[in-house]
Amino acid sequence: MSSPCATLCEVLFAILLPPLGICLRYxxxxxEFLICLVLTILGYIPGIIYALYAILCVDTDRFRGDQYQQLA
Incomplete structure (x- = not known):
């Protein structure tokens, strides 16, 4: 789990430039970065909404770890 300061920085970057906030997290x-980049190119507001969702609502600890060993 990331610290509150890191999360705050990611949220600020996600509001200013959404792909940068996603890049810092993922x-x-x-x-996630490619989706955010496409949404930001198509419209700035959808990019911000997706970036904030991906940073604040998606549990990144669930996706980290030994994913490849679980498949074997």
Whole structure:
């Protein structure tokens, strides 16, 4: 779980430039980043809404860890 200060910075970046907030949370070569980038290109407000949803509502700890060992 990320610290409250890191989450605040991600939210501020998500409001100013949505793909940057997603990049800080998930990385630059992820599906979340690409979705946010496309939504931001199509419209700034949908990009902000998706970025805030992905940062505040999606549990990133669920997706981290040994995903590849679970499949084996």
């Amino acid at each position: 990385g630059c070569c992820t599906v």
